[in-house]
Amino acid sequence: METFKQFTFEAAHQTPPFSGLHGHTFVVCLYLQGEPDPIYGWSHNLDDVEGVIANVKRKIDHKYLNDVEGLEVPTLENLTRWLFNEFSSVLPGVDRIAVQRGTPGQTEGCTFGKTMRPRAA
Numbered sequence: 001m002e003t004f005k006q007f008t009f010e011a012a013h014q015t016p017p018f019s020g021l022h023g024h025t026f027v028v029c030l031y032l033q034g035e036p037d038p039i040y041g042w043s044h045n046l047d048d049v050e051g052v053i054a055n056v057k058r059k060i061d062h063k064y065l066n067d068v069e070g071l072e073v074p075t076l077e078n079l080t081r082w083l084f085n086e087f088s089s090v091l092p093g094v095d096r097i098a099v100q101r102g103t104p105g106q107t108e109g110c111t112f113g114k115t116m117r118p119r120a121a
């Protein structure tokens with residue numbers, strides 16, 4: 001079983017020479033796994049997870065991502081890996097992170113985490 005929680009944040013970024021300065025509403029989904037609580041059945045109390053999300057969001061929401069340490073090149077993939085590392089460093093049981101940007105029907109996204117298949121040799 002896994003529990004997931006979605007959140008959004010607004011941020012600007014650019015990836016020269018491919019893109020100039022612009023912004024997105026990023027949609028992030030945090031996937032959690034762990035031992036189920038014998039009473040509530042959950043591995044994570046989402047009330048506690050909300051606090052962790054708020055702390056991570058403070059670093060990126062309404063920010064220019066290129067200025068955030070570790071996000072100097074804020075591609076989808078680097079952002080997703082950065083978010084996985086941020087959450088994994090403070091929250092046990094983070095299995096993977098999915099990040100989406102763009103409008104429905106033109107959404108681009110990336111998933112990174114523990115369940116990624118090892119890179120083909």
Ligand SMILES: Nc1nc2c(c(=O)[nH]1)N=C([C@H](O)[C@H](O)COP(=O)(O)OP(=O)(O)OP(=O)(O)O)CN2
Nearest residue numbers: 014015018019022024074075076077101102103108
């Ligand atoms: N695999 C990836 N490929 C590319 C990425 C990426 O993050 N992962 N990024 C780029 C450039 O940044 C490109 O300009 C990205 O487009 P986007 O950030 O979506 O900017 P848009 O101008 O297209 O904004 P929209 O809101 O999507 O119109 C290239 N390749």
Ligand SMILES: [Zn+2]
Nearest residue numbers: 013019022024
């Ligand atoms: Zn963009």
